[in-house]
Amino acid sequence: MGIALSTLHQSSLGSLFLIMPYRLHPLWYSPILPVLFFVSAVALGLMMVIFENHFTAYLYRRKPETEQLGPLGAAARWVLILYLALRFGDLAARGQLHYLVSGTWQAKTFWGEIILMAMVPLVLLSVPQFQRQRNWQWATAATVVSGIVLNRIDVGGLVDLSRGSPLYLPRWTEIAVSLGIVAAATLVFLFMIEHFKVWQERPADSEADPRKLAEFQKVDTTWLGSPRVAARTKYSLTFVLAAAVSFSFLGNPRAASLGVAPTPVHKARGGEILDIDANLDGYGVAFYHQREIERNGGKQSCVICHHMNLPHDKGSGCYECHRDMYLPADAFRHDWHASPTGARLACLECHPRGQVRSAVGAKSCADCHKDLIPAGATIKIKSYTAPAYVDAMHRLCIGCHAKVAERENKPDVARCAECHKGNLNFSEAENVLDHRRALMGRGMVLPPVVSQP
Numbered sequence: 419m420g421i422a423l424s425t426l427h428q429s430s431l432g433s434l435f436l437i438m439p440y441r442l443h444p445l446w447y448s449p450i451l452p453v454l455f456f457v458s459a460v461a462l463g464l465m466m467v468i469f470e471n472h473f474t475a476y477l478y479r480r481k482p483e484t485e486q487l488g489p490l491g492a493a494a495r496w497v498l499i500l501y502l503a504l505r506f507g508d509l510a511a512r513g514q515l516h517y518l519v520s521g522t523w524q525a526k527t528f529w530g531e532i533i534l535m536a537m538v539p540l541v542l543l544s545v546p547q548f549q550r551q552r553n554w555q556w557a558t559a560a561t562v563v564s565g566i567v568l569n570r571i572d573v574g575g576l577v578d579l580s581r582g583s584p585l586y587l588p589r590w591t592e593i594a595v596s597l598g599i600v601a602a603a604t605l606v607f608l609f610m611i612e613h614f615k616v617w618q619e620r621p622a623d624s625e626a627d628p629r630k631l632a633e634f635q636k637v638d639t640t641w642l643g644s645p646r647v648a649a650r651t652k653y654s655l656t657f658v659l660a661a662a663v664s665f666s667f668l669g670n671p672r673a674a675s676l677g678v679a680p681t682p683v684h685k686a687r688g689g690e691i692l693d694i695d696a697n698l699d700g701y702g703v704a705f706y707h708q709r710e711i712e713r714n715g716g717k718q719s720c721v722i723c724h725h726m727n728l729p730h731d732k733g734s735g736c737y738e739c740h741r742d743m744y745l746p747a748d749a750f751r752h753d754w755h756a757s758p759t760g761a762r763l764a765c766l767e768c769h770p771r772g773q774v775r776s777a778v779g780a781k782s783c784a785d786c787h788k789d790l791i792p793a794g795a796t797i798k799i800k801s802y803t804a805p806a807y808v809d810a811m812h813r814l815c816i817g818c819h820a821k822v823a824e825r826e827n828k829p830d831v832a833r834c835a836e837c838h839k840g841n842l843n844f845s846e847a848e849n850v851l852d853h854r855r856a857l858m859g860r861g862m863v864l865p866p867v868v869s870q871p
Contacts, residue, residue: 428452428459435573440772443577444514445528450504451573457501458535462566464494465539469559472552474611488549491558495543498536498562505532524577531572535565681743683807685735696807697743703837721795723814729787740807750783750802 432455439447448454468487475482509515517525539562548554610616683696686705695702711719724733726749739749754760755768769775783799784790791797804810816832823832830836 425456425459428455431455438578441578441775442573443517443524444512445509445517445524446573446577448508448512450508454501454504454508457497457504458566458569461494461497461501461535461562464490464497465559465562468555469563470607472556472559474608477608478611482552484550484552484555487555491543491549491555494562495540498540498543502532502536502540527568527572527577531565531568533565535562535569539565680745683737683741683743685737694811696737701838718794721792722818724792725795725797727787727789727792729789732789732792736807736810739804740810741804742806743808744806746806747804748802749804 429452432452435442435447435451436449468490471487472482474480506515509518518528519525539558542548542554542558542561548558681697684698686692686694686696690706690708692705692707693702694705711717714722720733723736726734726739728734728738739747741747751760755763756765765775768781770779773779783802791799805813815837819832819836823829
């Protein structure tokens with residue numbers, strides 16, 4: 419059953435990545451990827467048996483089966499030779515050998531993977547005395563297992579071309595989840611050993627009745643080191659569980675880092691006089707819409723505030739892109755554009771074939787949306803990360819008011835009370851920036867002021 423499941427799993431896993439010819443780096447993508455996965459899995463299985471035997475022998479204080487494990491290493495040597503022949507032969511047949519000396523981090527990762535999973539183990543397995551010694555068997559098995567695990571990580575996403583040229587490193591949460599899955603499987607394996615007749619001859623128990631076969635008790639039959647180390651190992655589980663429960667209550671990571679919770683915004687209400695109160699907390703601003711149009715020169719001044727348009731729209735409201743009061747928002751929404759329920763765009767409609775799929779080489783949004791930037795607007799799009807609603811409003815309004823205050827010598831125009839009439843108490847400060855400093859000085863956590871793109 420184990421051989422059948424491994425064969426089906428490894429061949430299908432290799433077949434899965436055949437659909438990524440333009441995303442997987444050429445050093446890893448291959449038409450024979452299922453074959454490479456299967457052959458390496460055979461070597462992995464042989465080495466994992468050796469590793470597991472030495473691991474459980476160490477953990478349960480029993481004699482390792484060194485003599486029986488030697489032939490497994492000899493068989494794995496021929497499997498690894500076959501794998502290297504297939505791997506480098508495939509690269510040569512596809513004309514990809516030049517990537518081996520390109521000097522990129524992908525090439526270095528490839529050589530590190532090959533050295534770990536094949537070259538070093540082949541040297542160790544070619545020395546007869548190493549095959550029969552416990553420590554060398556364990557070291558060889560650990561090296562092969564680490565190298566093949568690295569290979570699966572590489573193919574699974576580490577060398578994905580869409581990530582761009584910088585080296586991608588998984589987040590600690592991704593690493594923690596992966597280690598947690600392996601740890602859970604290990605615990606199940608150890609449970610089976612301790613509660614079922616896996617060994618023909620069980621370790622001797624000095625306190626057991628010699629006329630009765632020794633039976634395992636609970637986890638305290640597992641050797642965890644000295645009593646001091648063992649106690650810390652056992653009771654640290656309480657801390658891990660408590661930490662897991664605590665992390666489960668955390669909200670949006672970005673919001674948590676800023677000390678604020680997501681706050682969706684609402685459209686301004688009213689007609690000629692707009693009530694700009696995006697989070698409906700009663701501390702809005704009365705904006706005299708028609709008066710500001712006339713002050714700034716008529717209809718052509720609309721682009722001062724409405725500097726971008728949604729598709730098939732003119733004068734899109736600020737809340738359409740600045741969708742959160744205190745957190746930046748994604749004005750482009752890449753996932754929506756690629757989703758079957760959204761714009762249903764194929765990758766090649768925006769990203770050139772054969773190039774790294776990133777924002778740098780992508781087609782400009784204005785190529786499809788001709789009315790994205792209204793005529794007369796001075797905005798230059800550097801990023802589609804829209805600032806928070808509060809930051810966008812303050813930057814836009816205060817910047818304009820500051821110019822008026824300087825031009826017409828009216829300092830009150832740039833103060834908070836000019837817009838927030840009777841709503842907020844600004845006795846400690848005369849403008850928004852001073853007010854923010856006063857609040858932060860009292861220990862309040864505020865999001866940073868982000869300039870407009």
